[in-house]
Amino acid sequence: SQTIHQWPATLVQPVGSPLSLECTVEGTSNPNLYWYRQAAGRGLQLLFYSVGIGQISSEVPQNLSASRPQDRQFILSSKKLLLSDSGFYLCAWSLSSYEQYFGPGTRLTVT
Amino acid sequence: QKEVEQNSGPLSVPEGAIASLNCTYSDRGSQSFFWYRQYSGKSPELIMFIYSNGDKEDGRFTAQLNKASQYVSLLIRDSQPSDSATYLCATSGGYNKLIFGAGTRLAVHP
Numbered sequence: 733s734q735t736i737h738q739w740p741a742t743l744v745q746p747v748g749s750p751l752s753l754e755c756t757v758e759g760t761s762n763p764n765l766y767w768y769r770q771a772a773g774r775g776l777q778l779l780f781y782s783v784g785i786g787q788i789s790s791e792v793p794q795n796l797s798a799s800r801p802q803d804r805q806f807i808l809s810s811k812k813l814l815l816s817d818s819g820f821y822l823c824a825w826s827l828s829s830y831e832q833y834f835g836p837g838t839r840l841t842v843t
Numbered sequence: 844q845k846e847v848e849q850n851s852g853p854l855s856v857p858e859g860a861i862a863s864l865n866c867t868y869s870d871r872g873s874q875s876f877f878w879y880r881q882y883s884g885k886s887p888e889l890i891m892f893i894y895s896n897g898d899k900e901d902g903r904f905t906a907q908l909n910k911a912s913q914y915v916s917l918l919i920r921d922s923q924p925s926d927s928a929t930y931l932c933a934t935s936g937g938y939n940k941l942i943f944g945a946g947t948r949l950a951v952h953p
Contacts (some may be wrong), residue, residue, distance in 0.1 A: 764939045775943050776931070789938075800907065829875070830875045834888070835884045839884075
């Protein structure tokens with residue numbers, strides 16, 4: 733069966749510091765991968781998605797970037813965090829259908 | 844702009860009652876519809892999906908789809924306090940993407 737991992741689970745970072753969040757999927761090949769952000773009490777905002785290694789589509793302009801160095805690895809990064817980057821970051825995977833399955837998430841607080 | 848609308852709630856129902864959660868969507872071309880449950884502080888969990896008009900039942904859950912009215916709903920029978928969560932509706936948005944509603948908070952009280 734498929735499993736999706738995210739780390740770290742929680743993170744507190746000062747404004748202006750860099751960020752790296754990692755997501756890996758086990759038990760499947762060539763998944764579509766997604767990064768979402770959920771602000772407190774809000775809906776899901778799609779940040780990036782990828783349909784293959786090295787292929788990244790960005791949904792909203794911001795100071796975040798994503799990379800997919802391996803088939804089942806998806807990384808979210810920032811060079812300098814802003815206060816507005818605080819939130820719950822979720823990675824998800826899917827195959828050819830639209831069903832998406834979420835990882836446990838990373839709760840980021842920028843102070 | 845493709846949109847999915849949900850009442851934010853909270854929807855409060857007594858234990859044992861039927862909870863009815865509703866969702867409307869703007870894109871007539873949407874073909875796939877999903878319901879996710881999200882407990883406080885946790886990630887969303889897929890509980891139902893429906894592709895065809897009509898009803899789809901899975902245990903205590905029934906998803907209903909009416910494409911002509913651009914309306915999808917989730918019924919939870921015999922509601923339990925453990926069903927208390929936020930329920931997210933999502934539709935296919937093209938290019939392997941989902942469009943999510945903001946969610947409806949359900950509170951089941953004993």
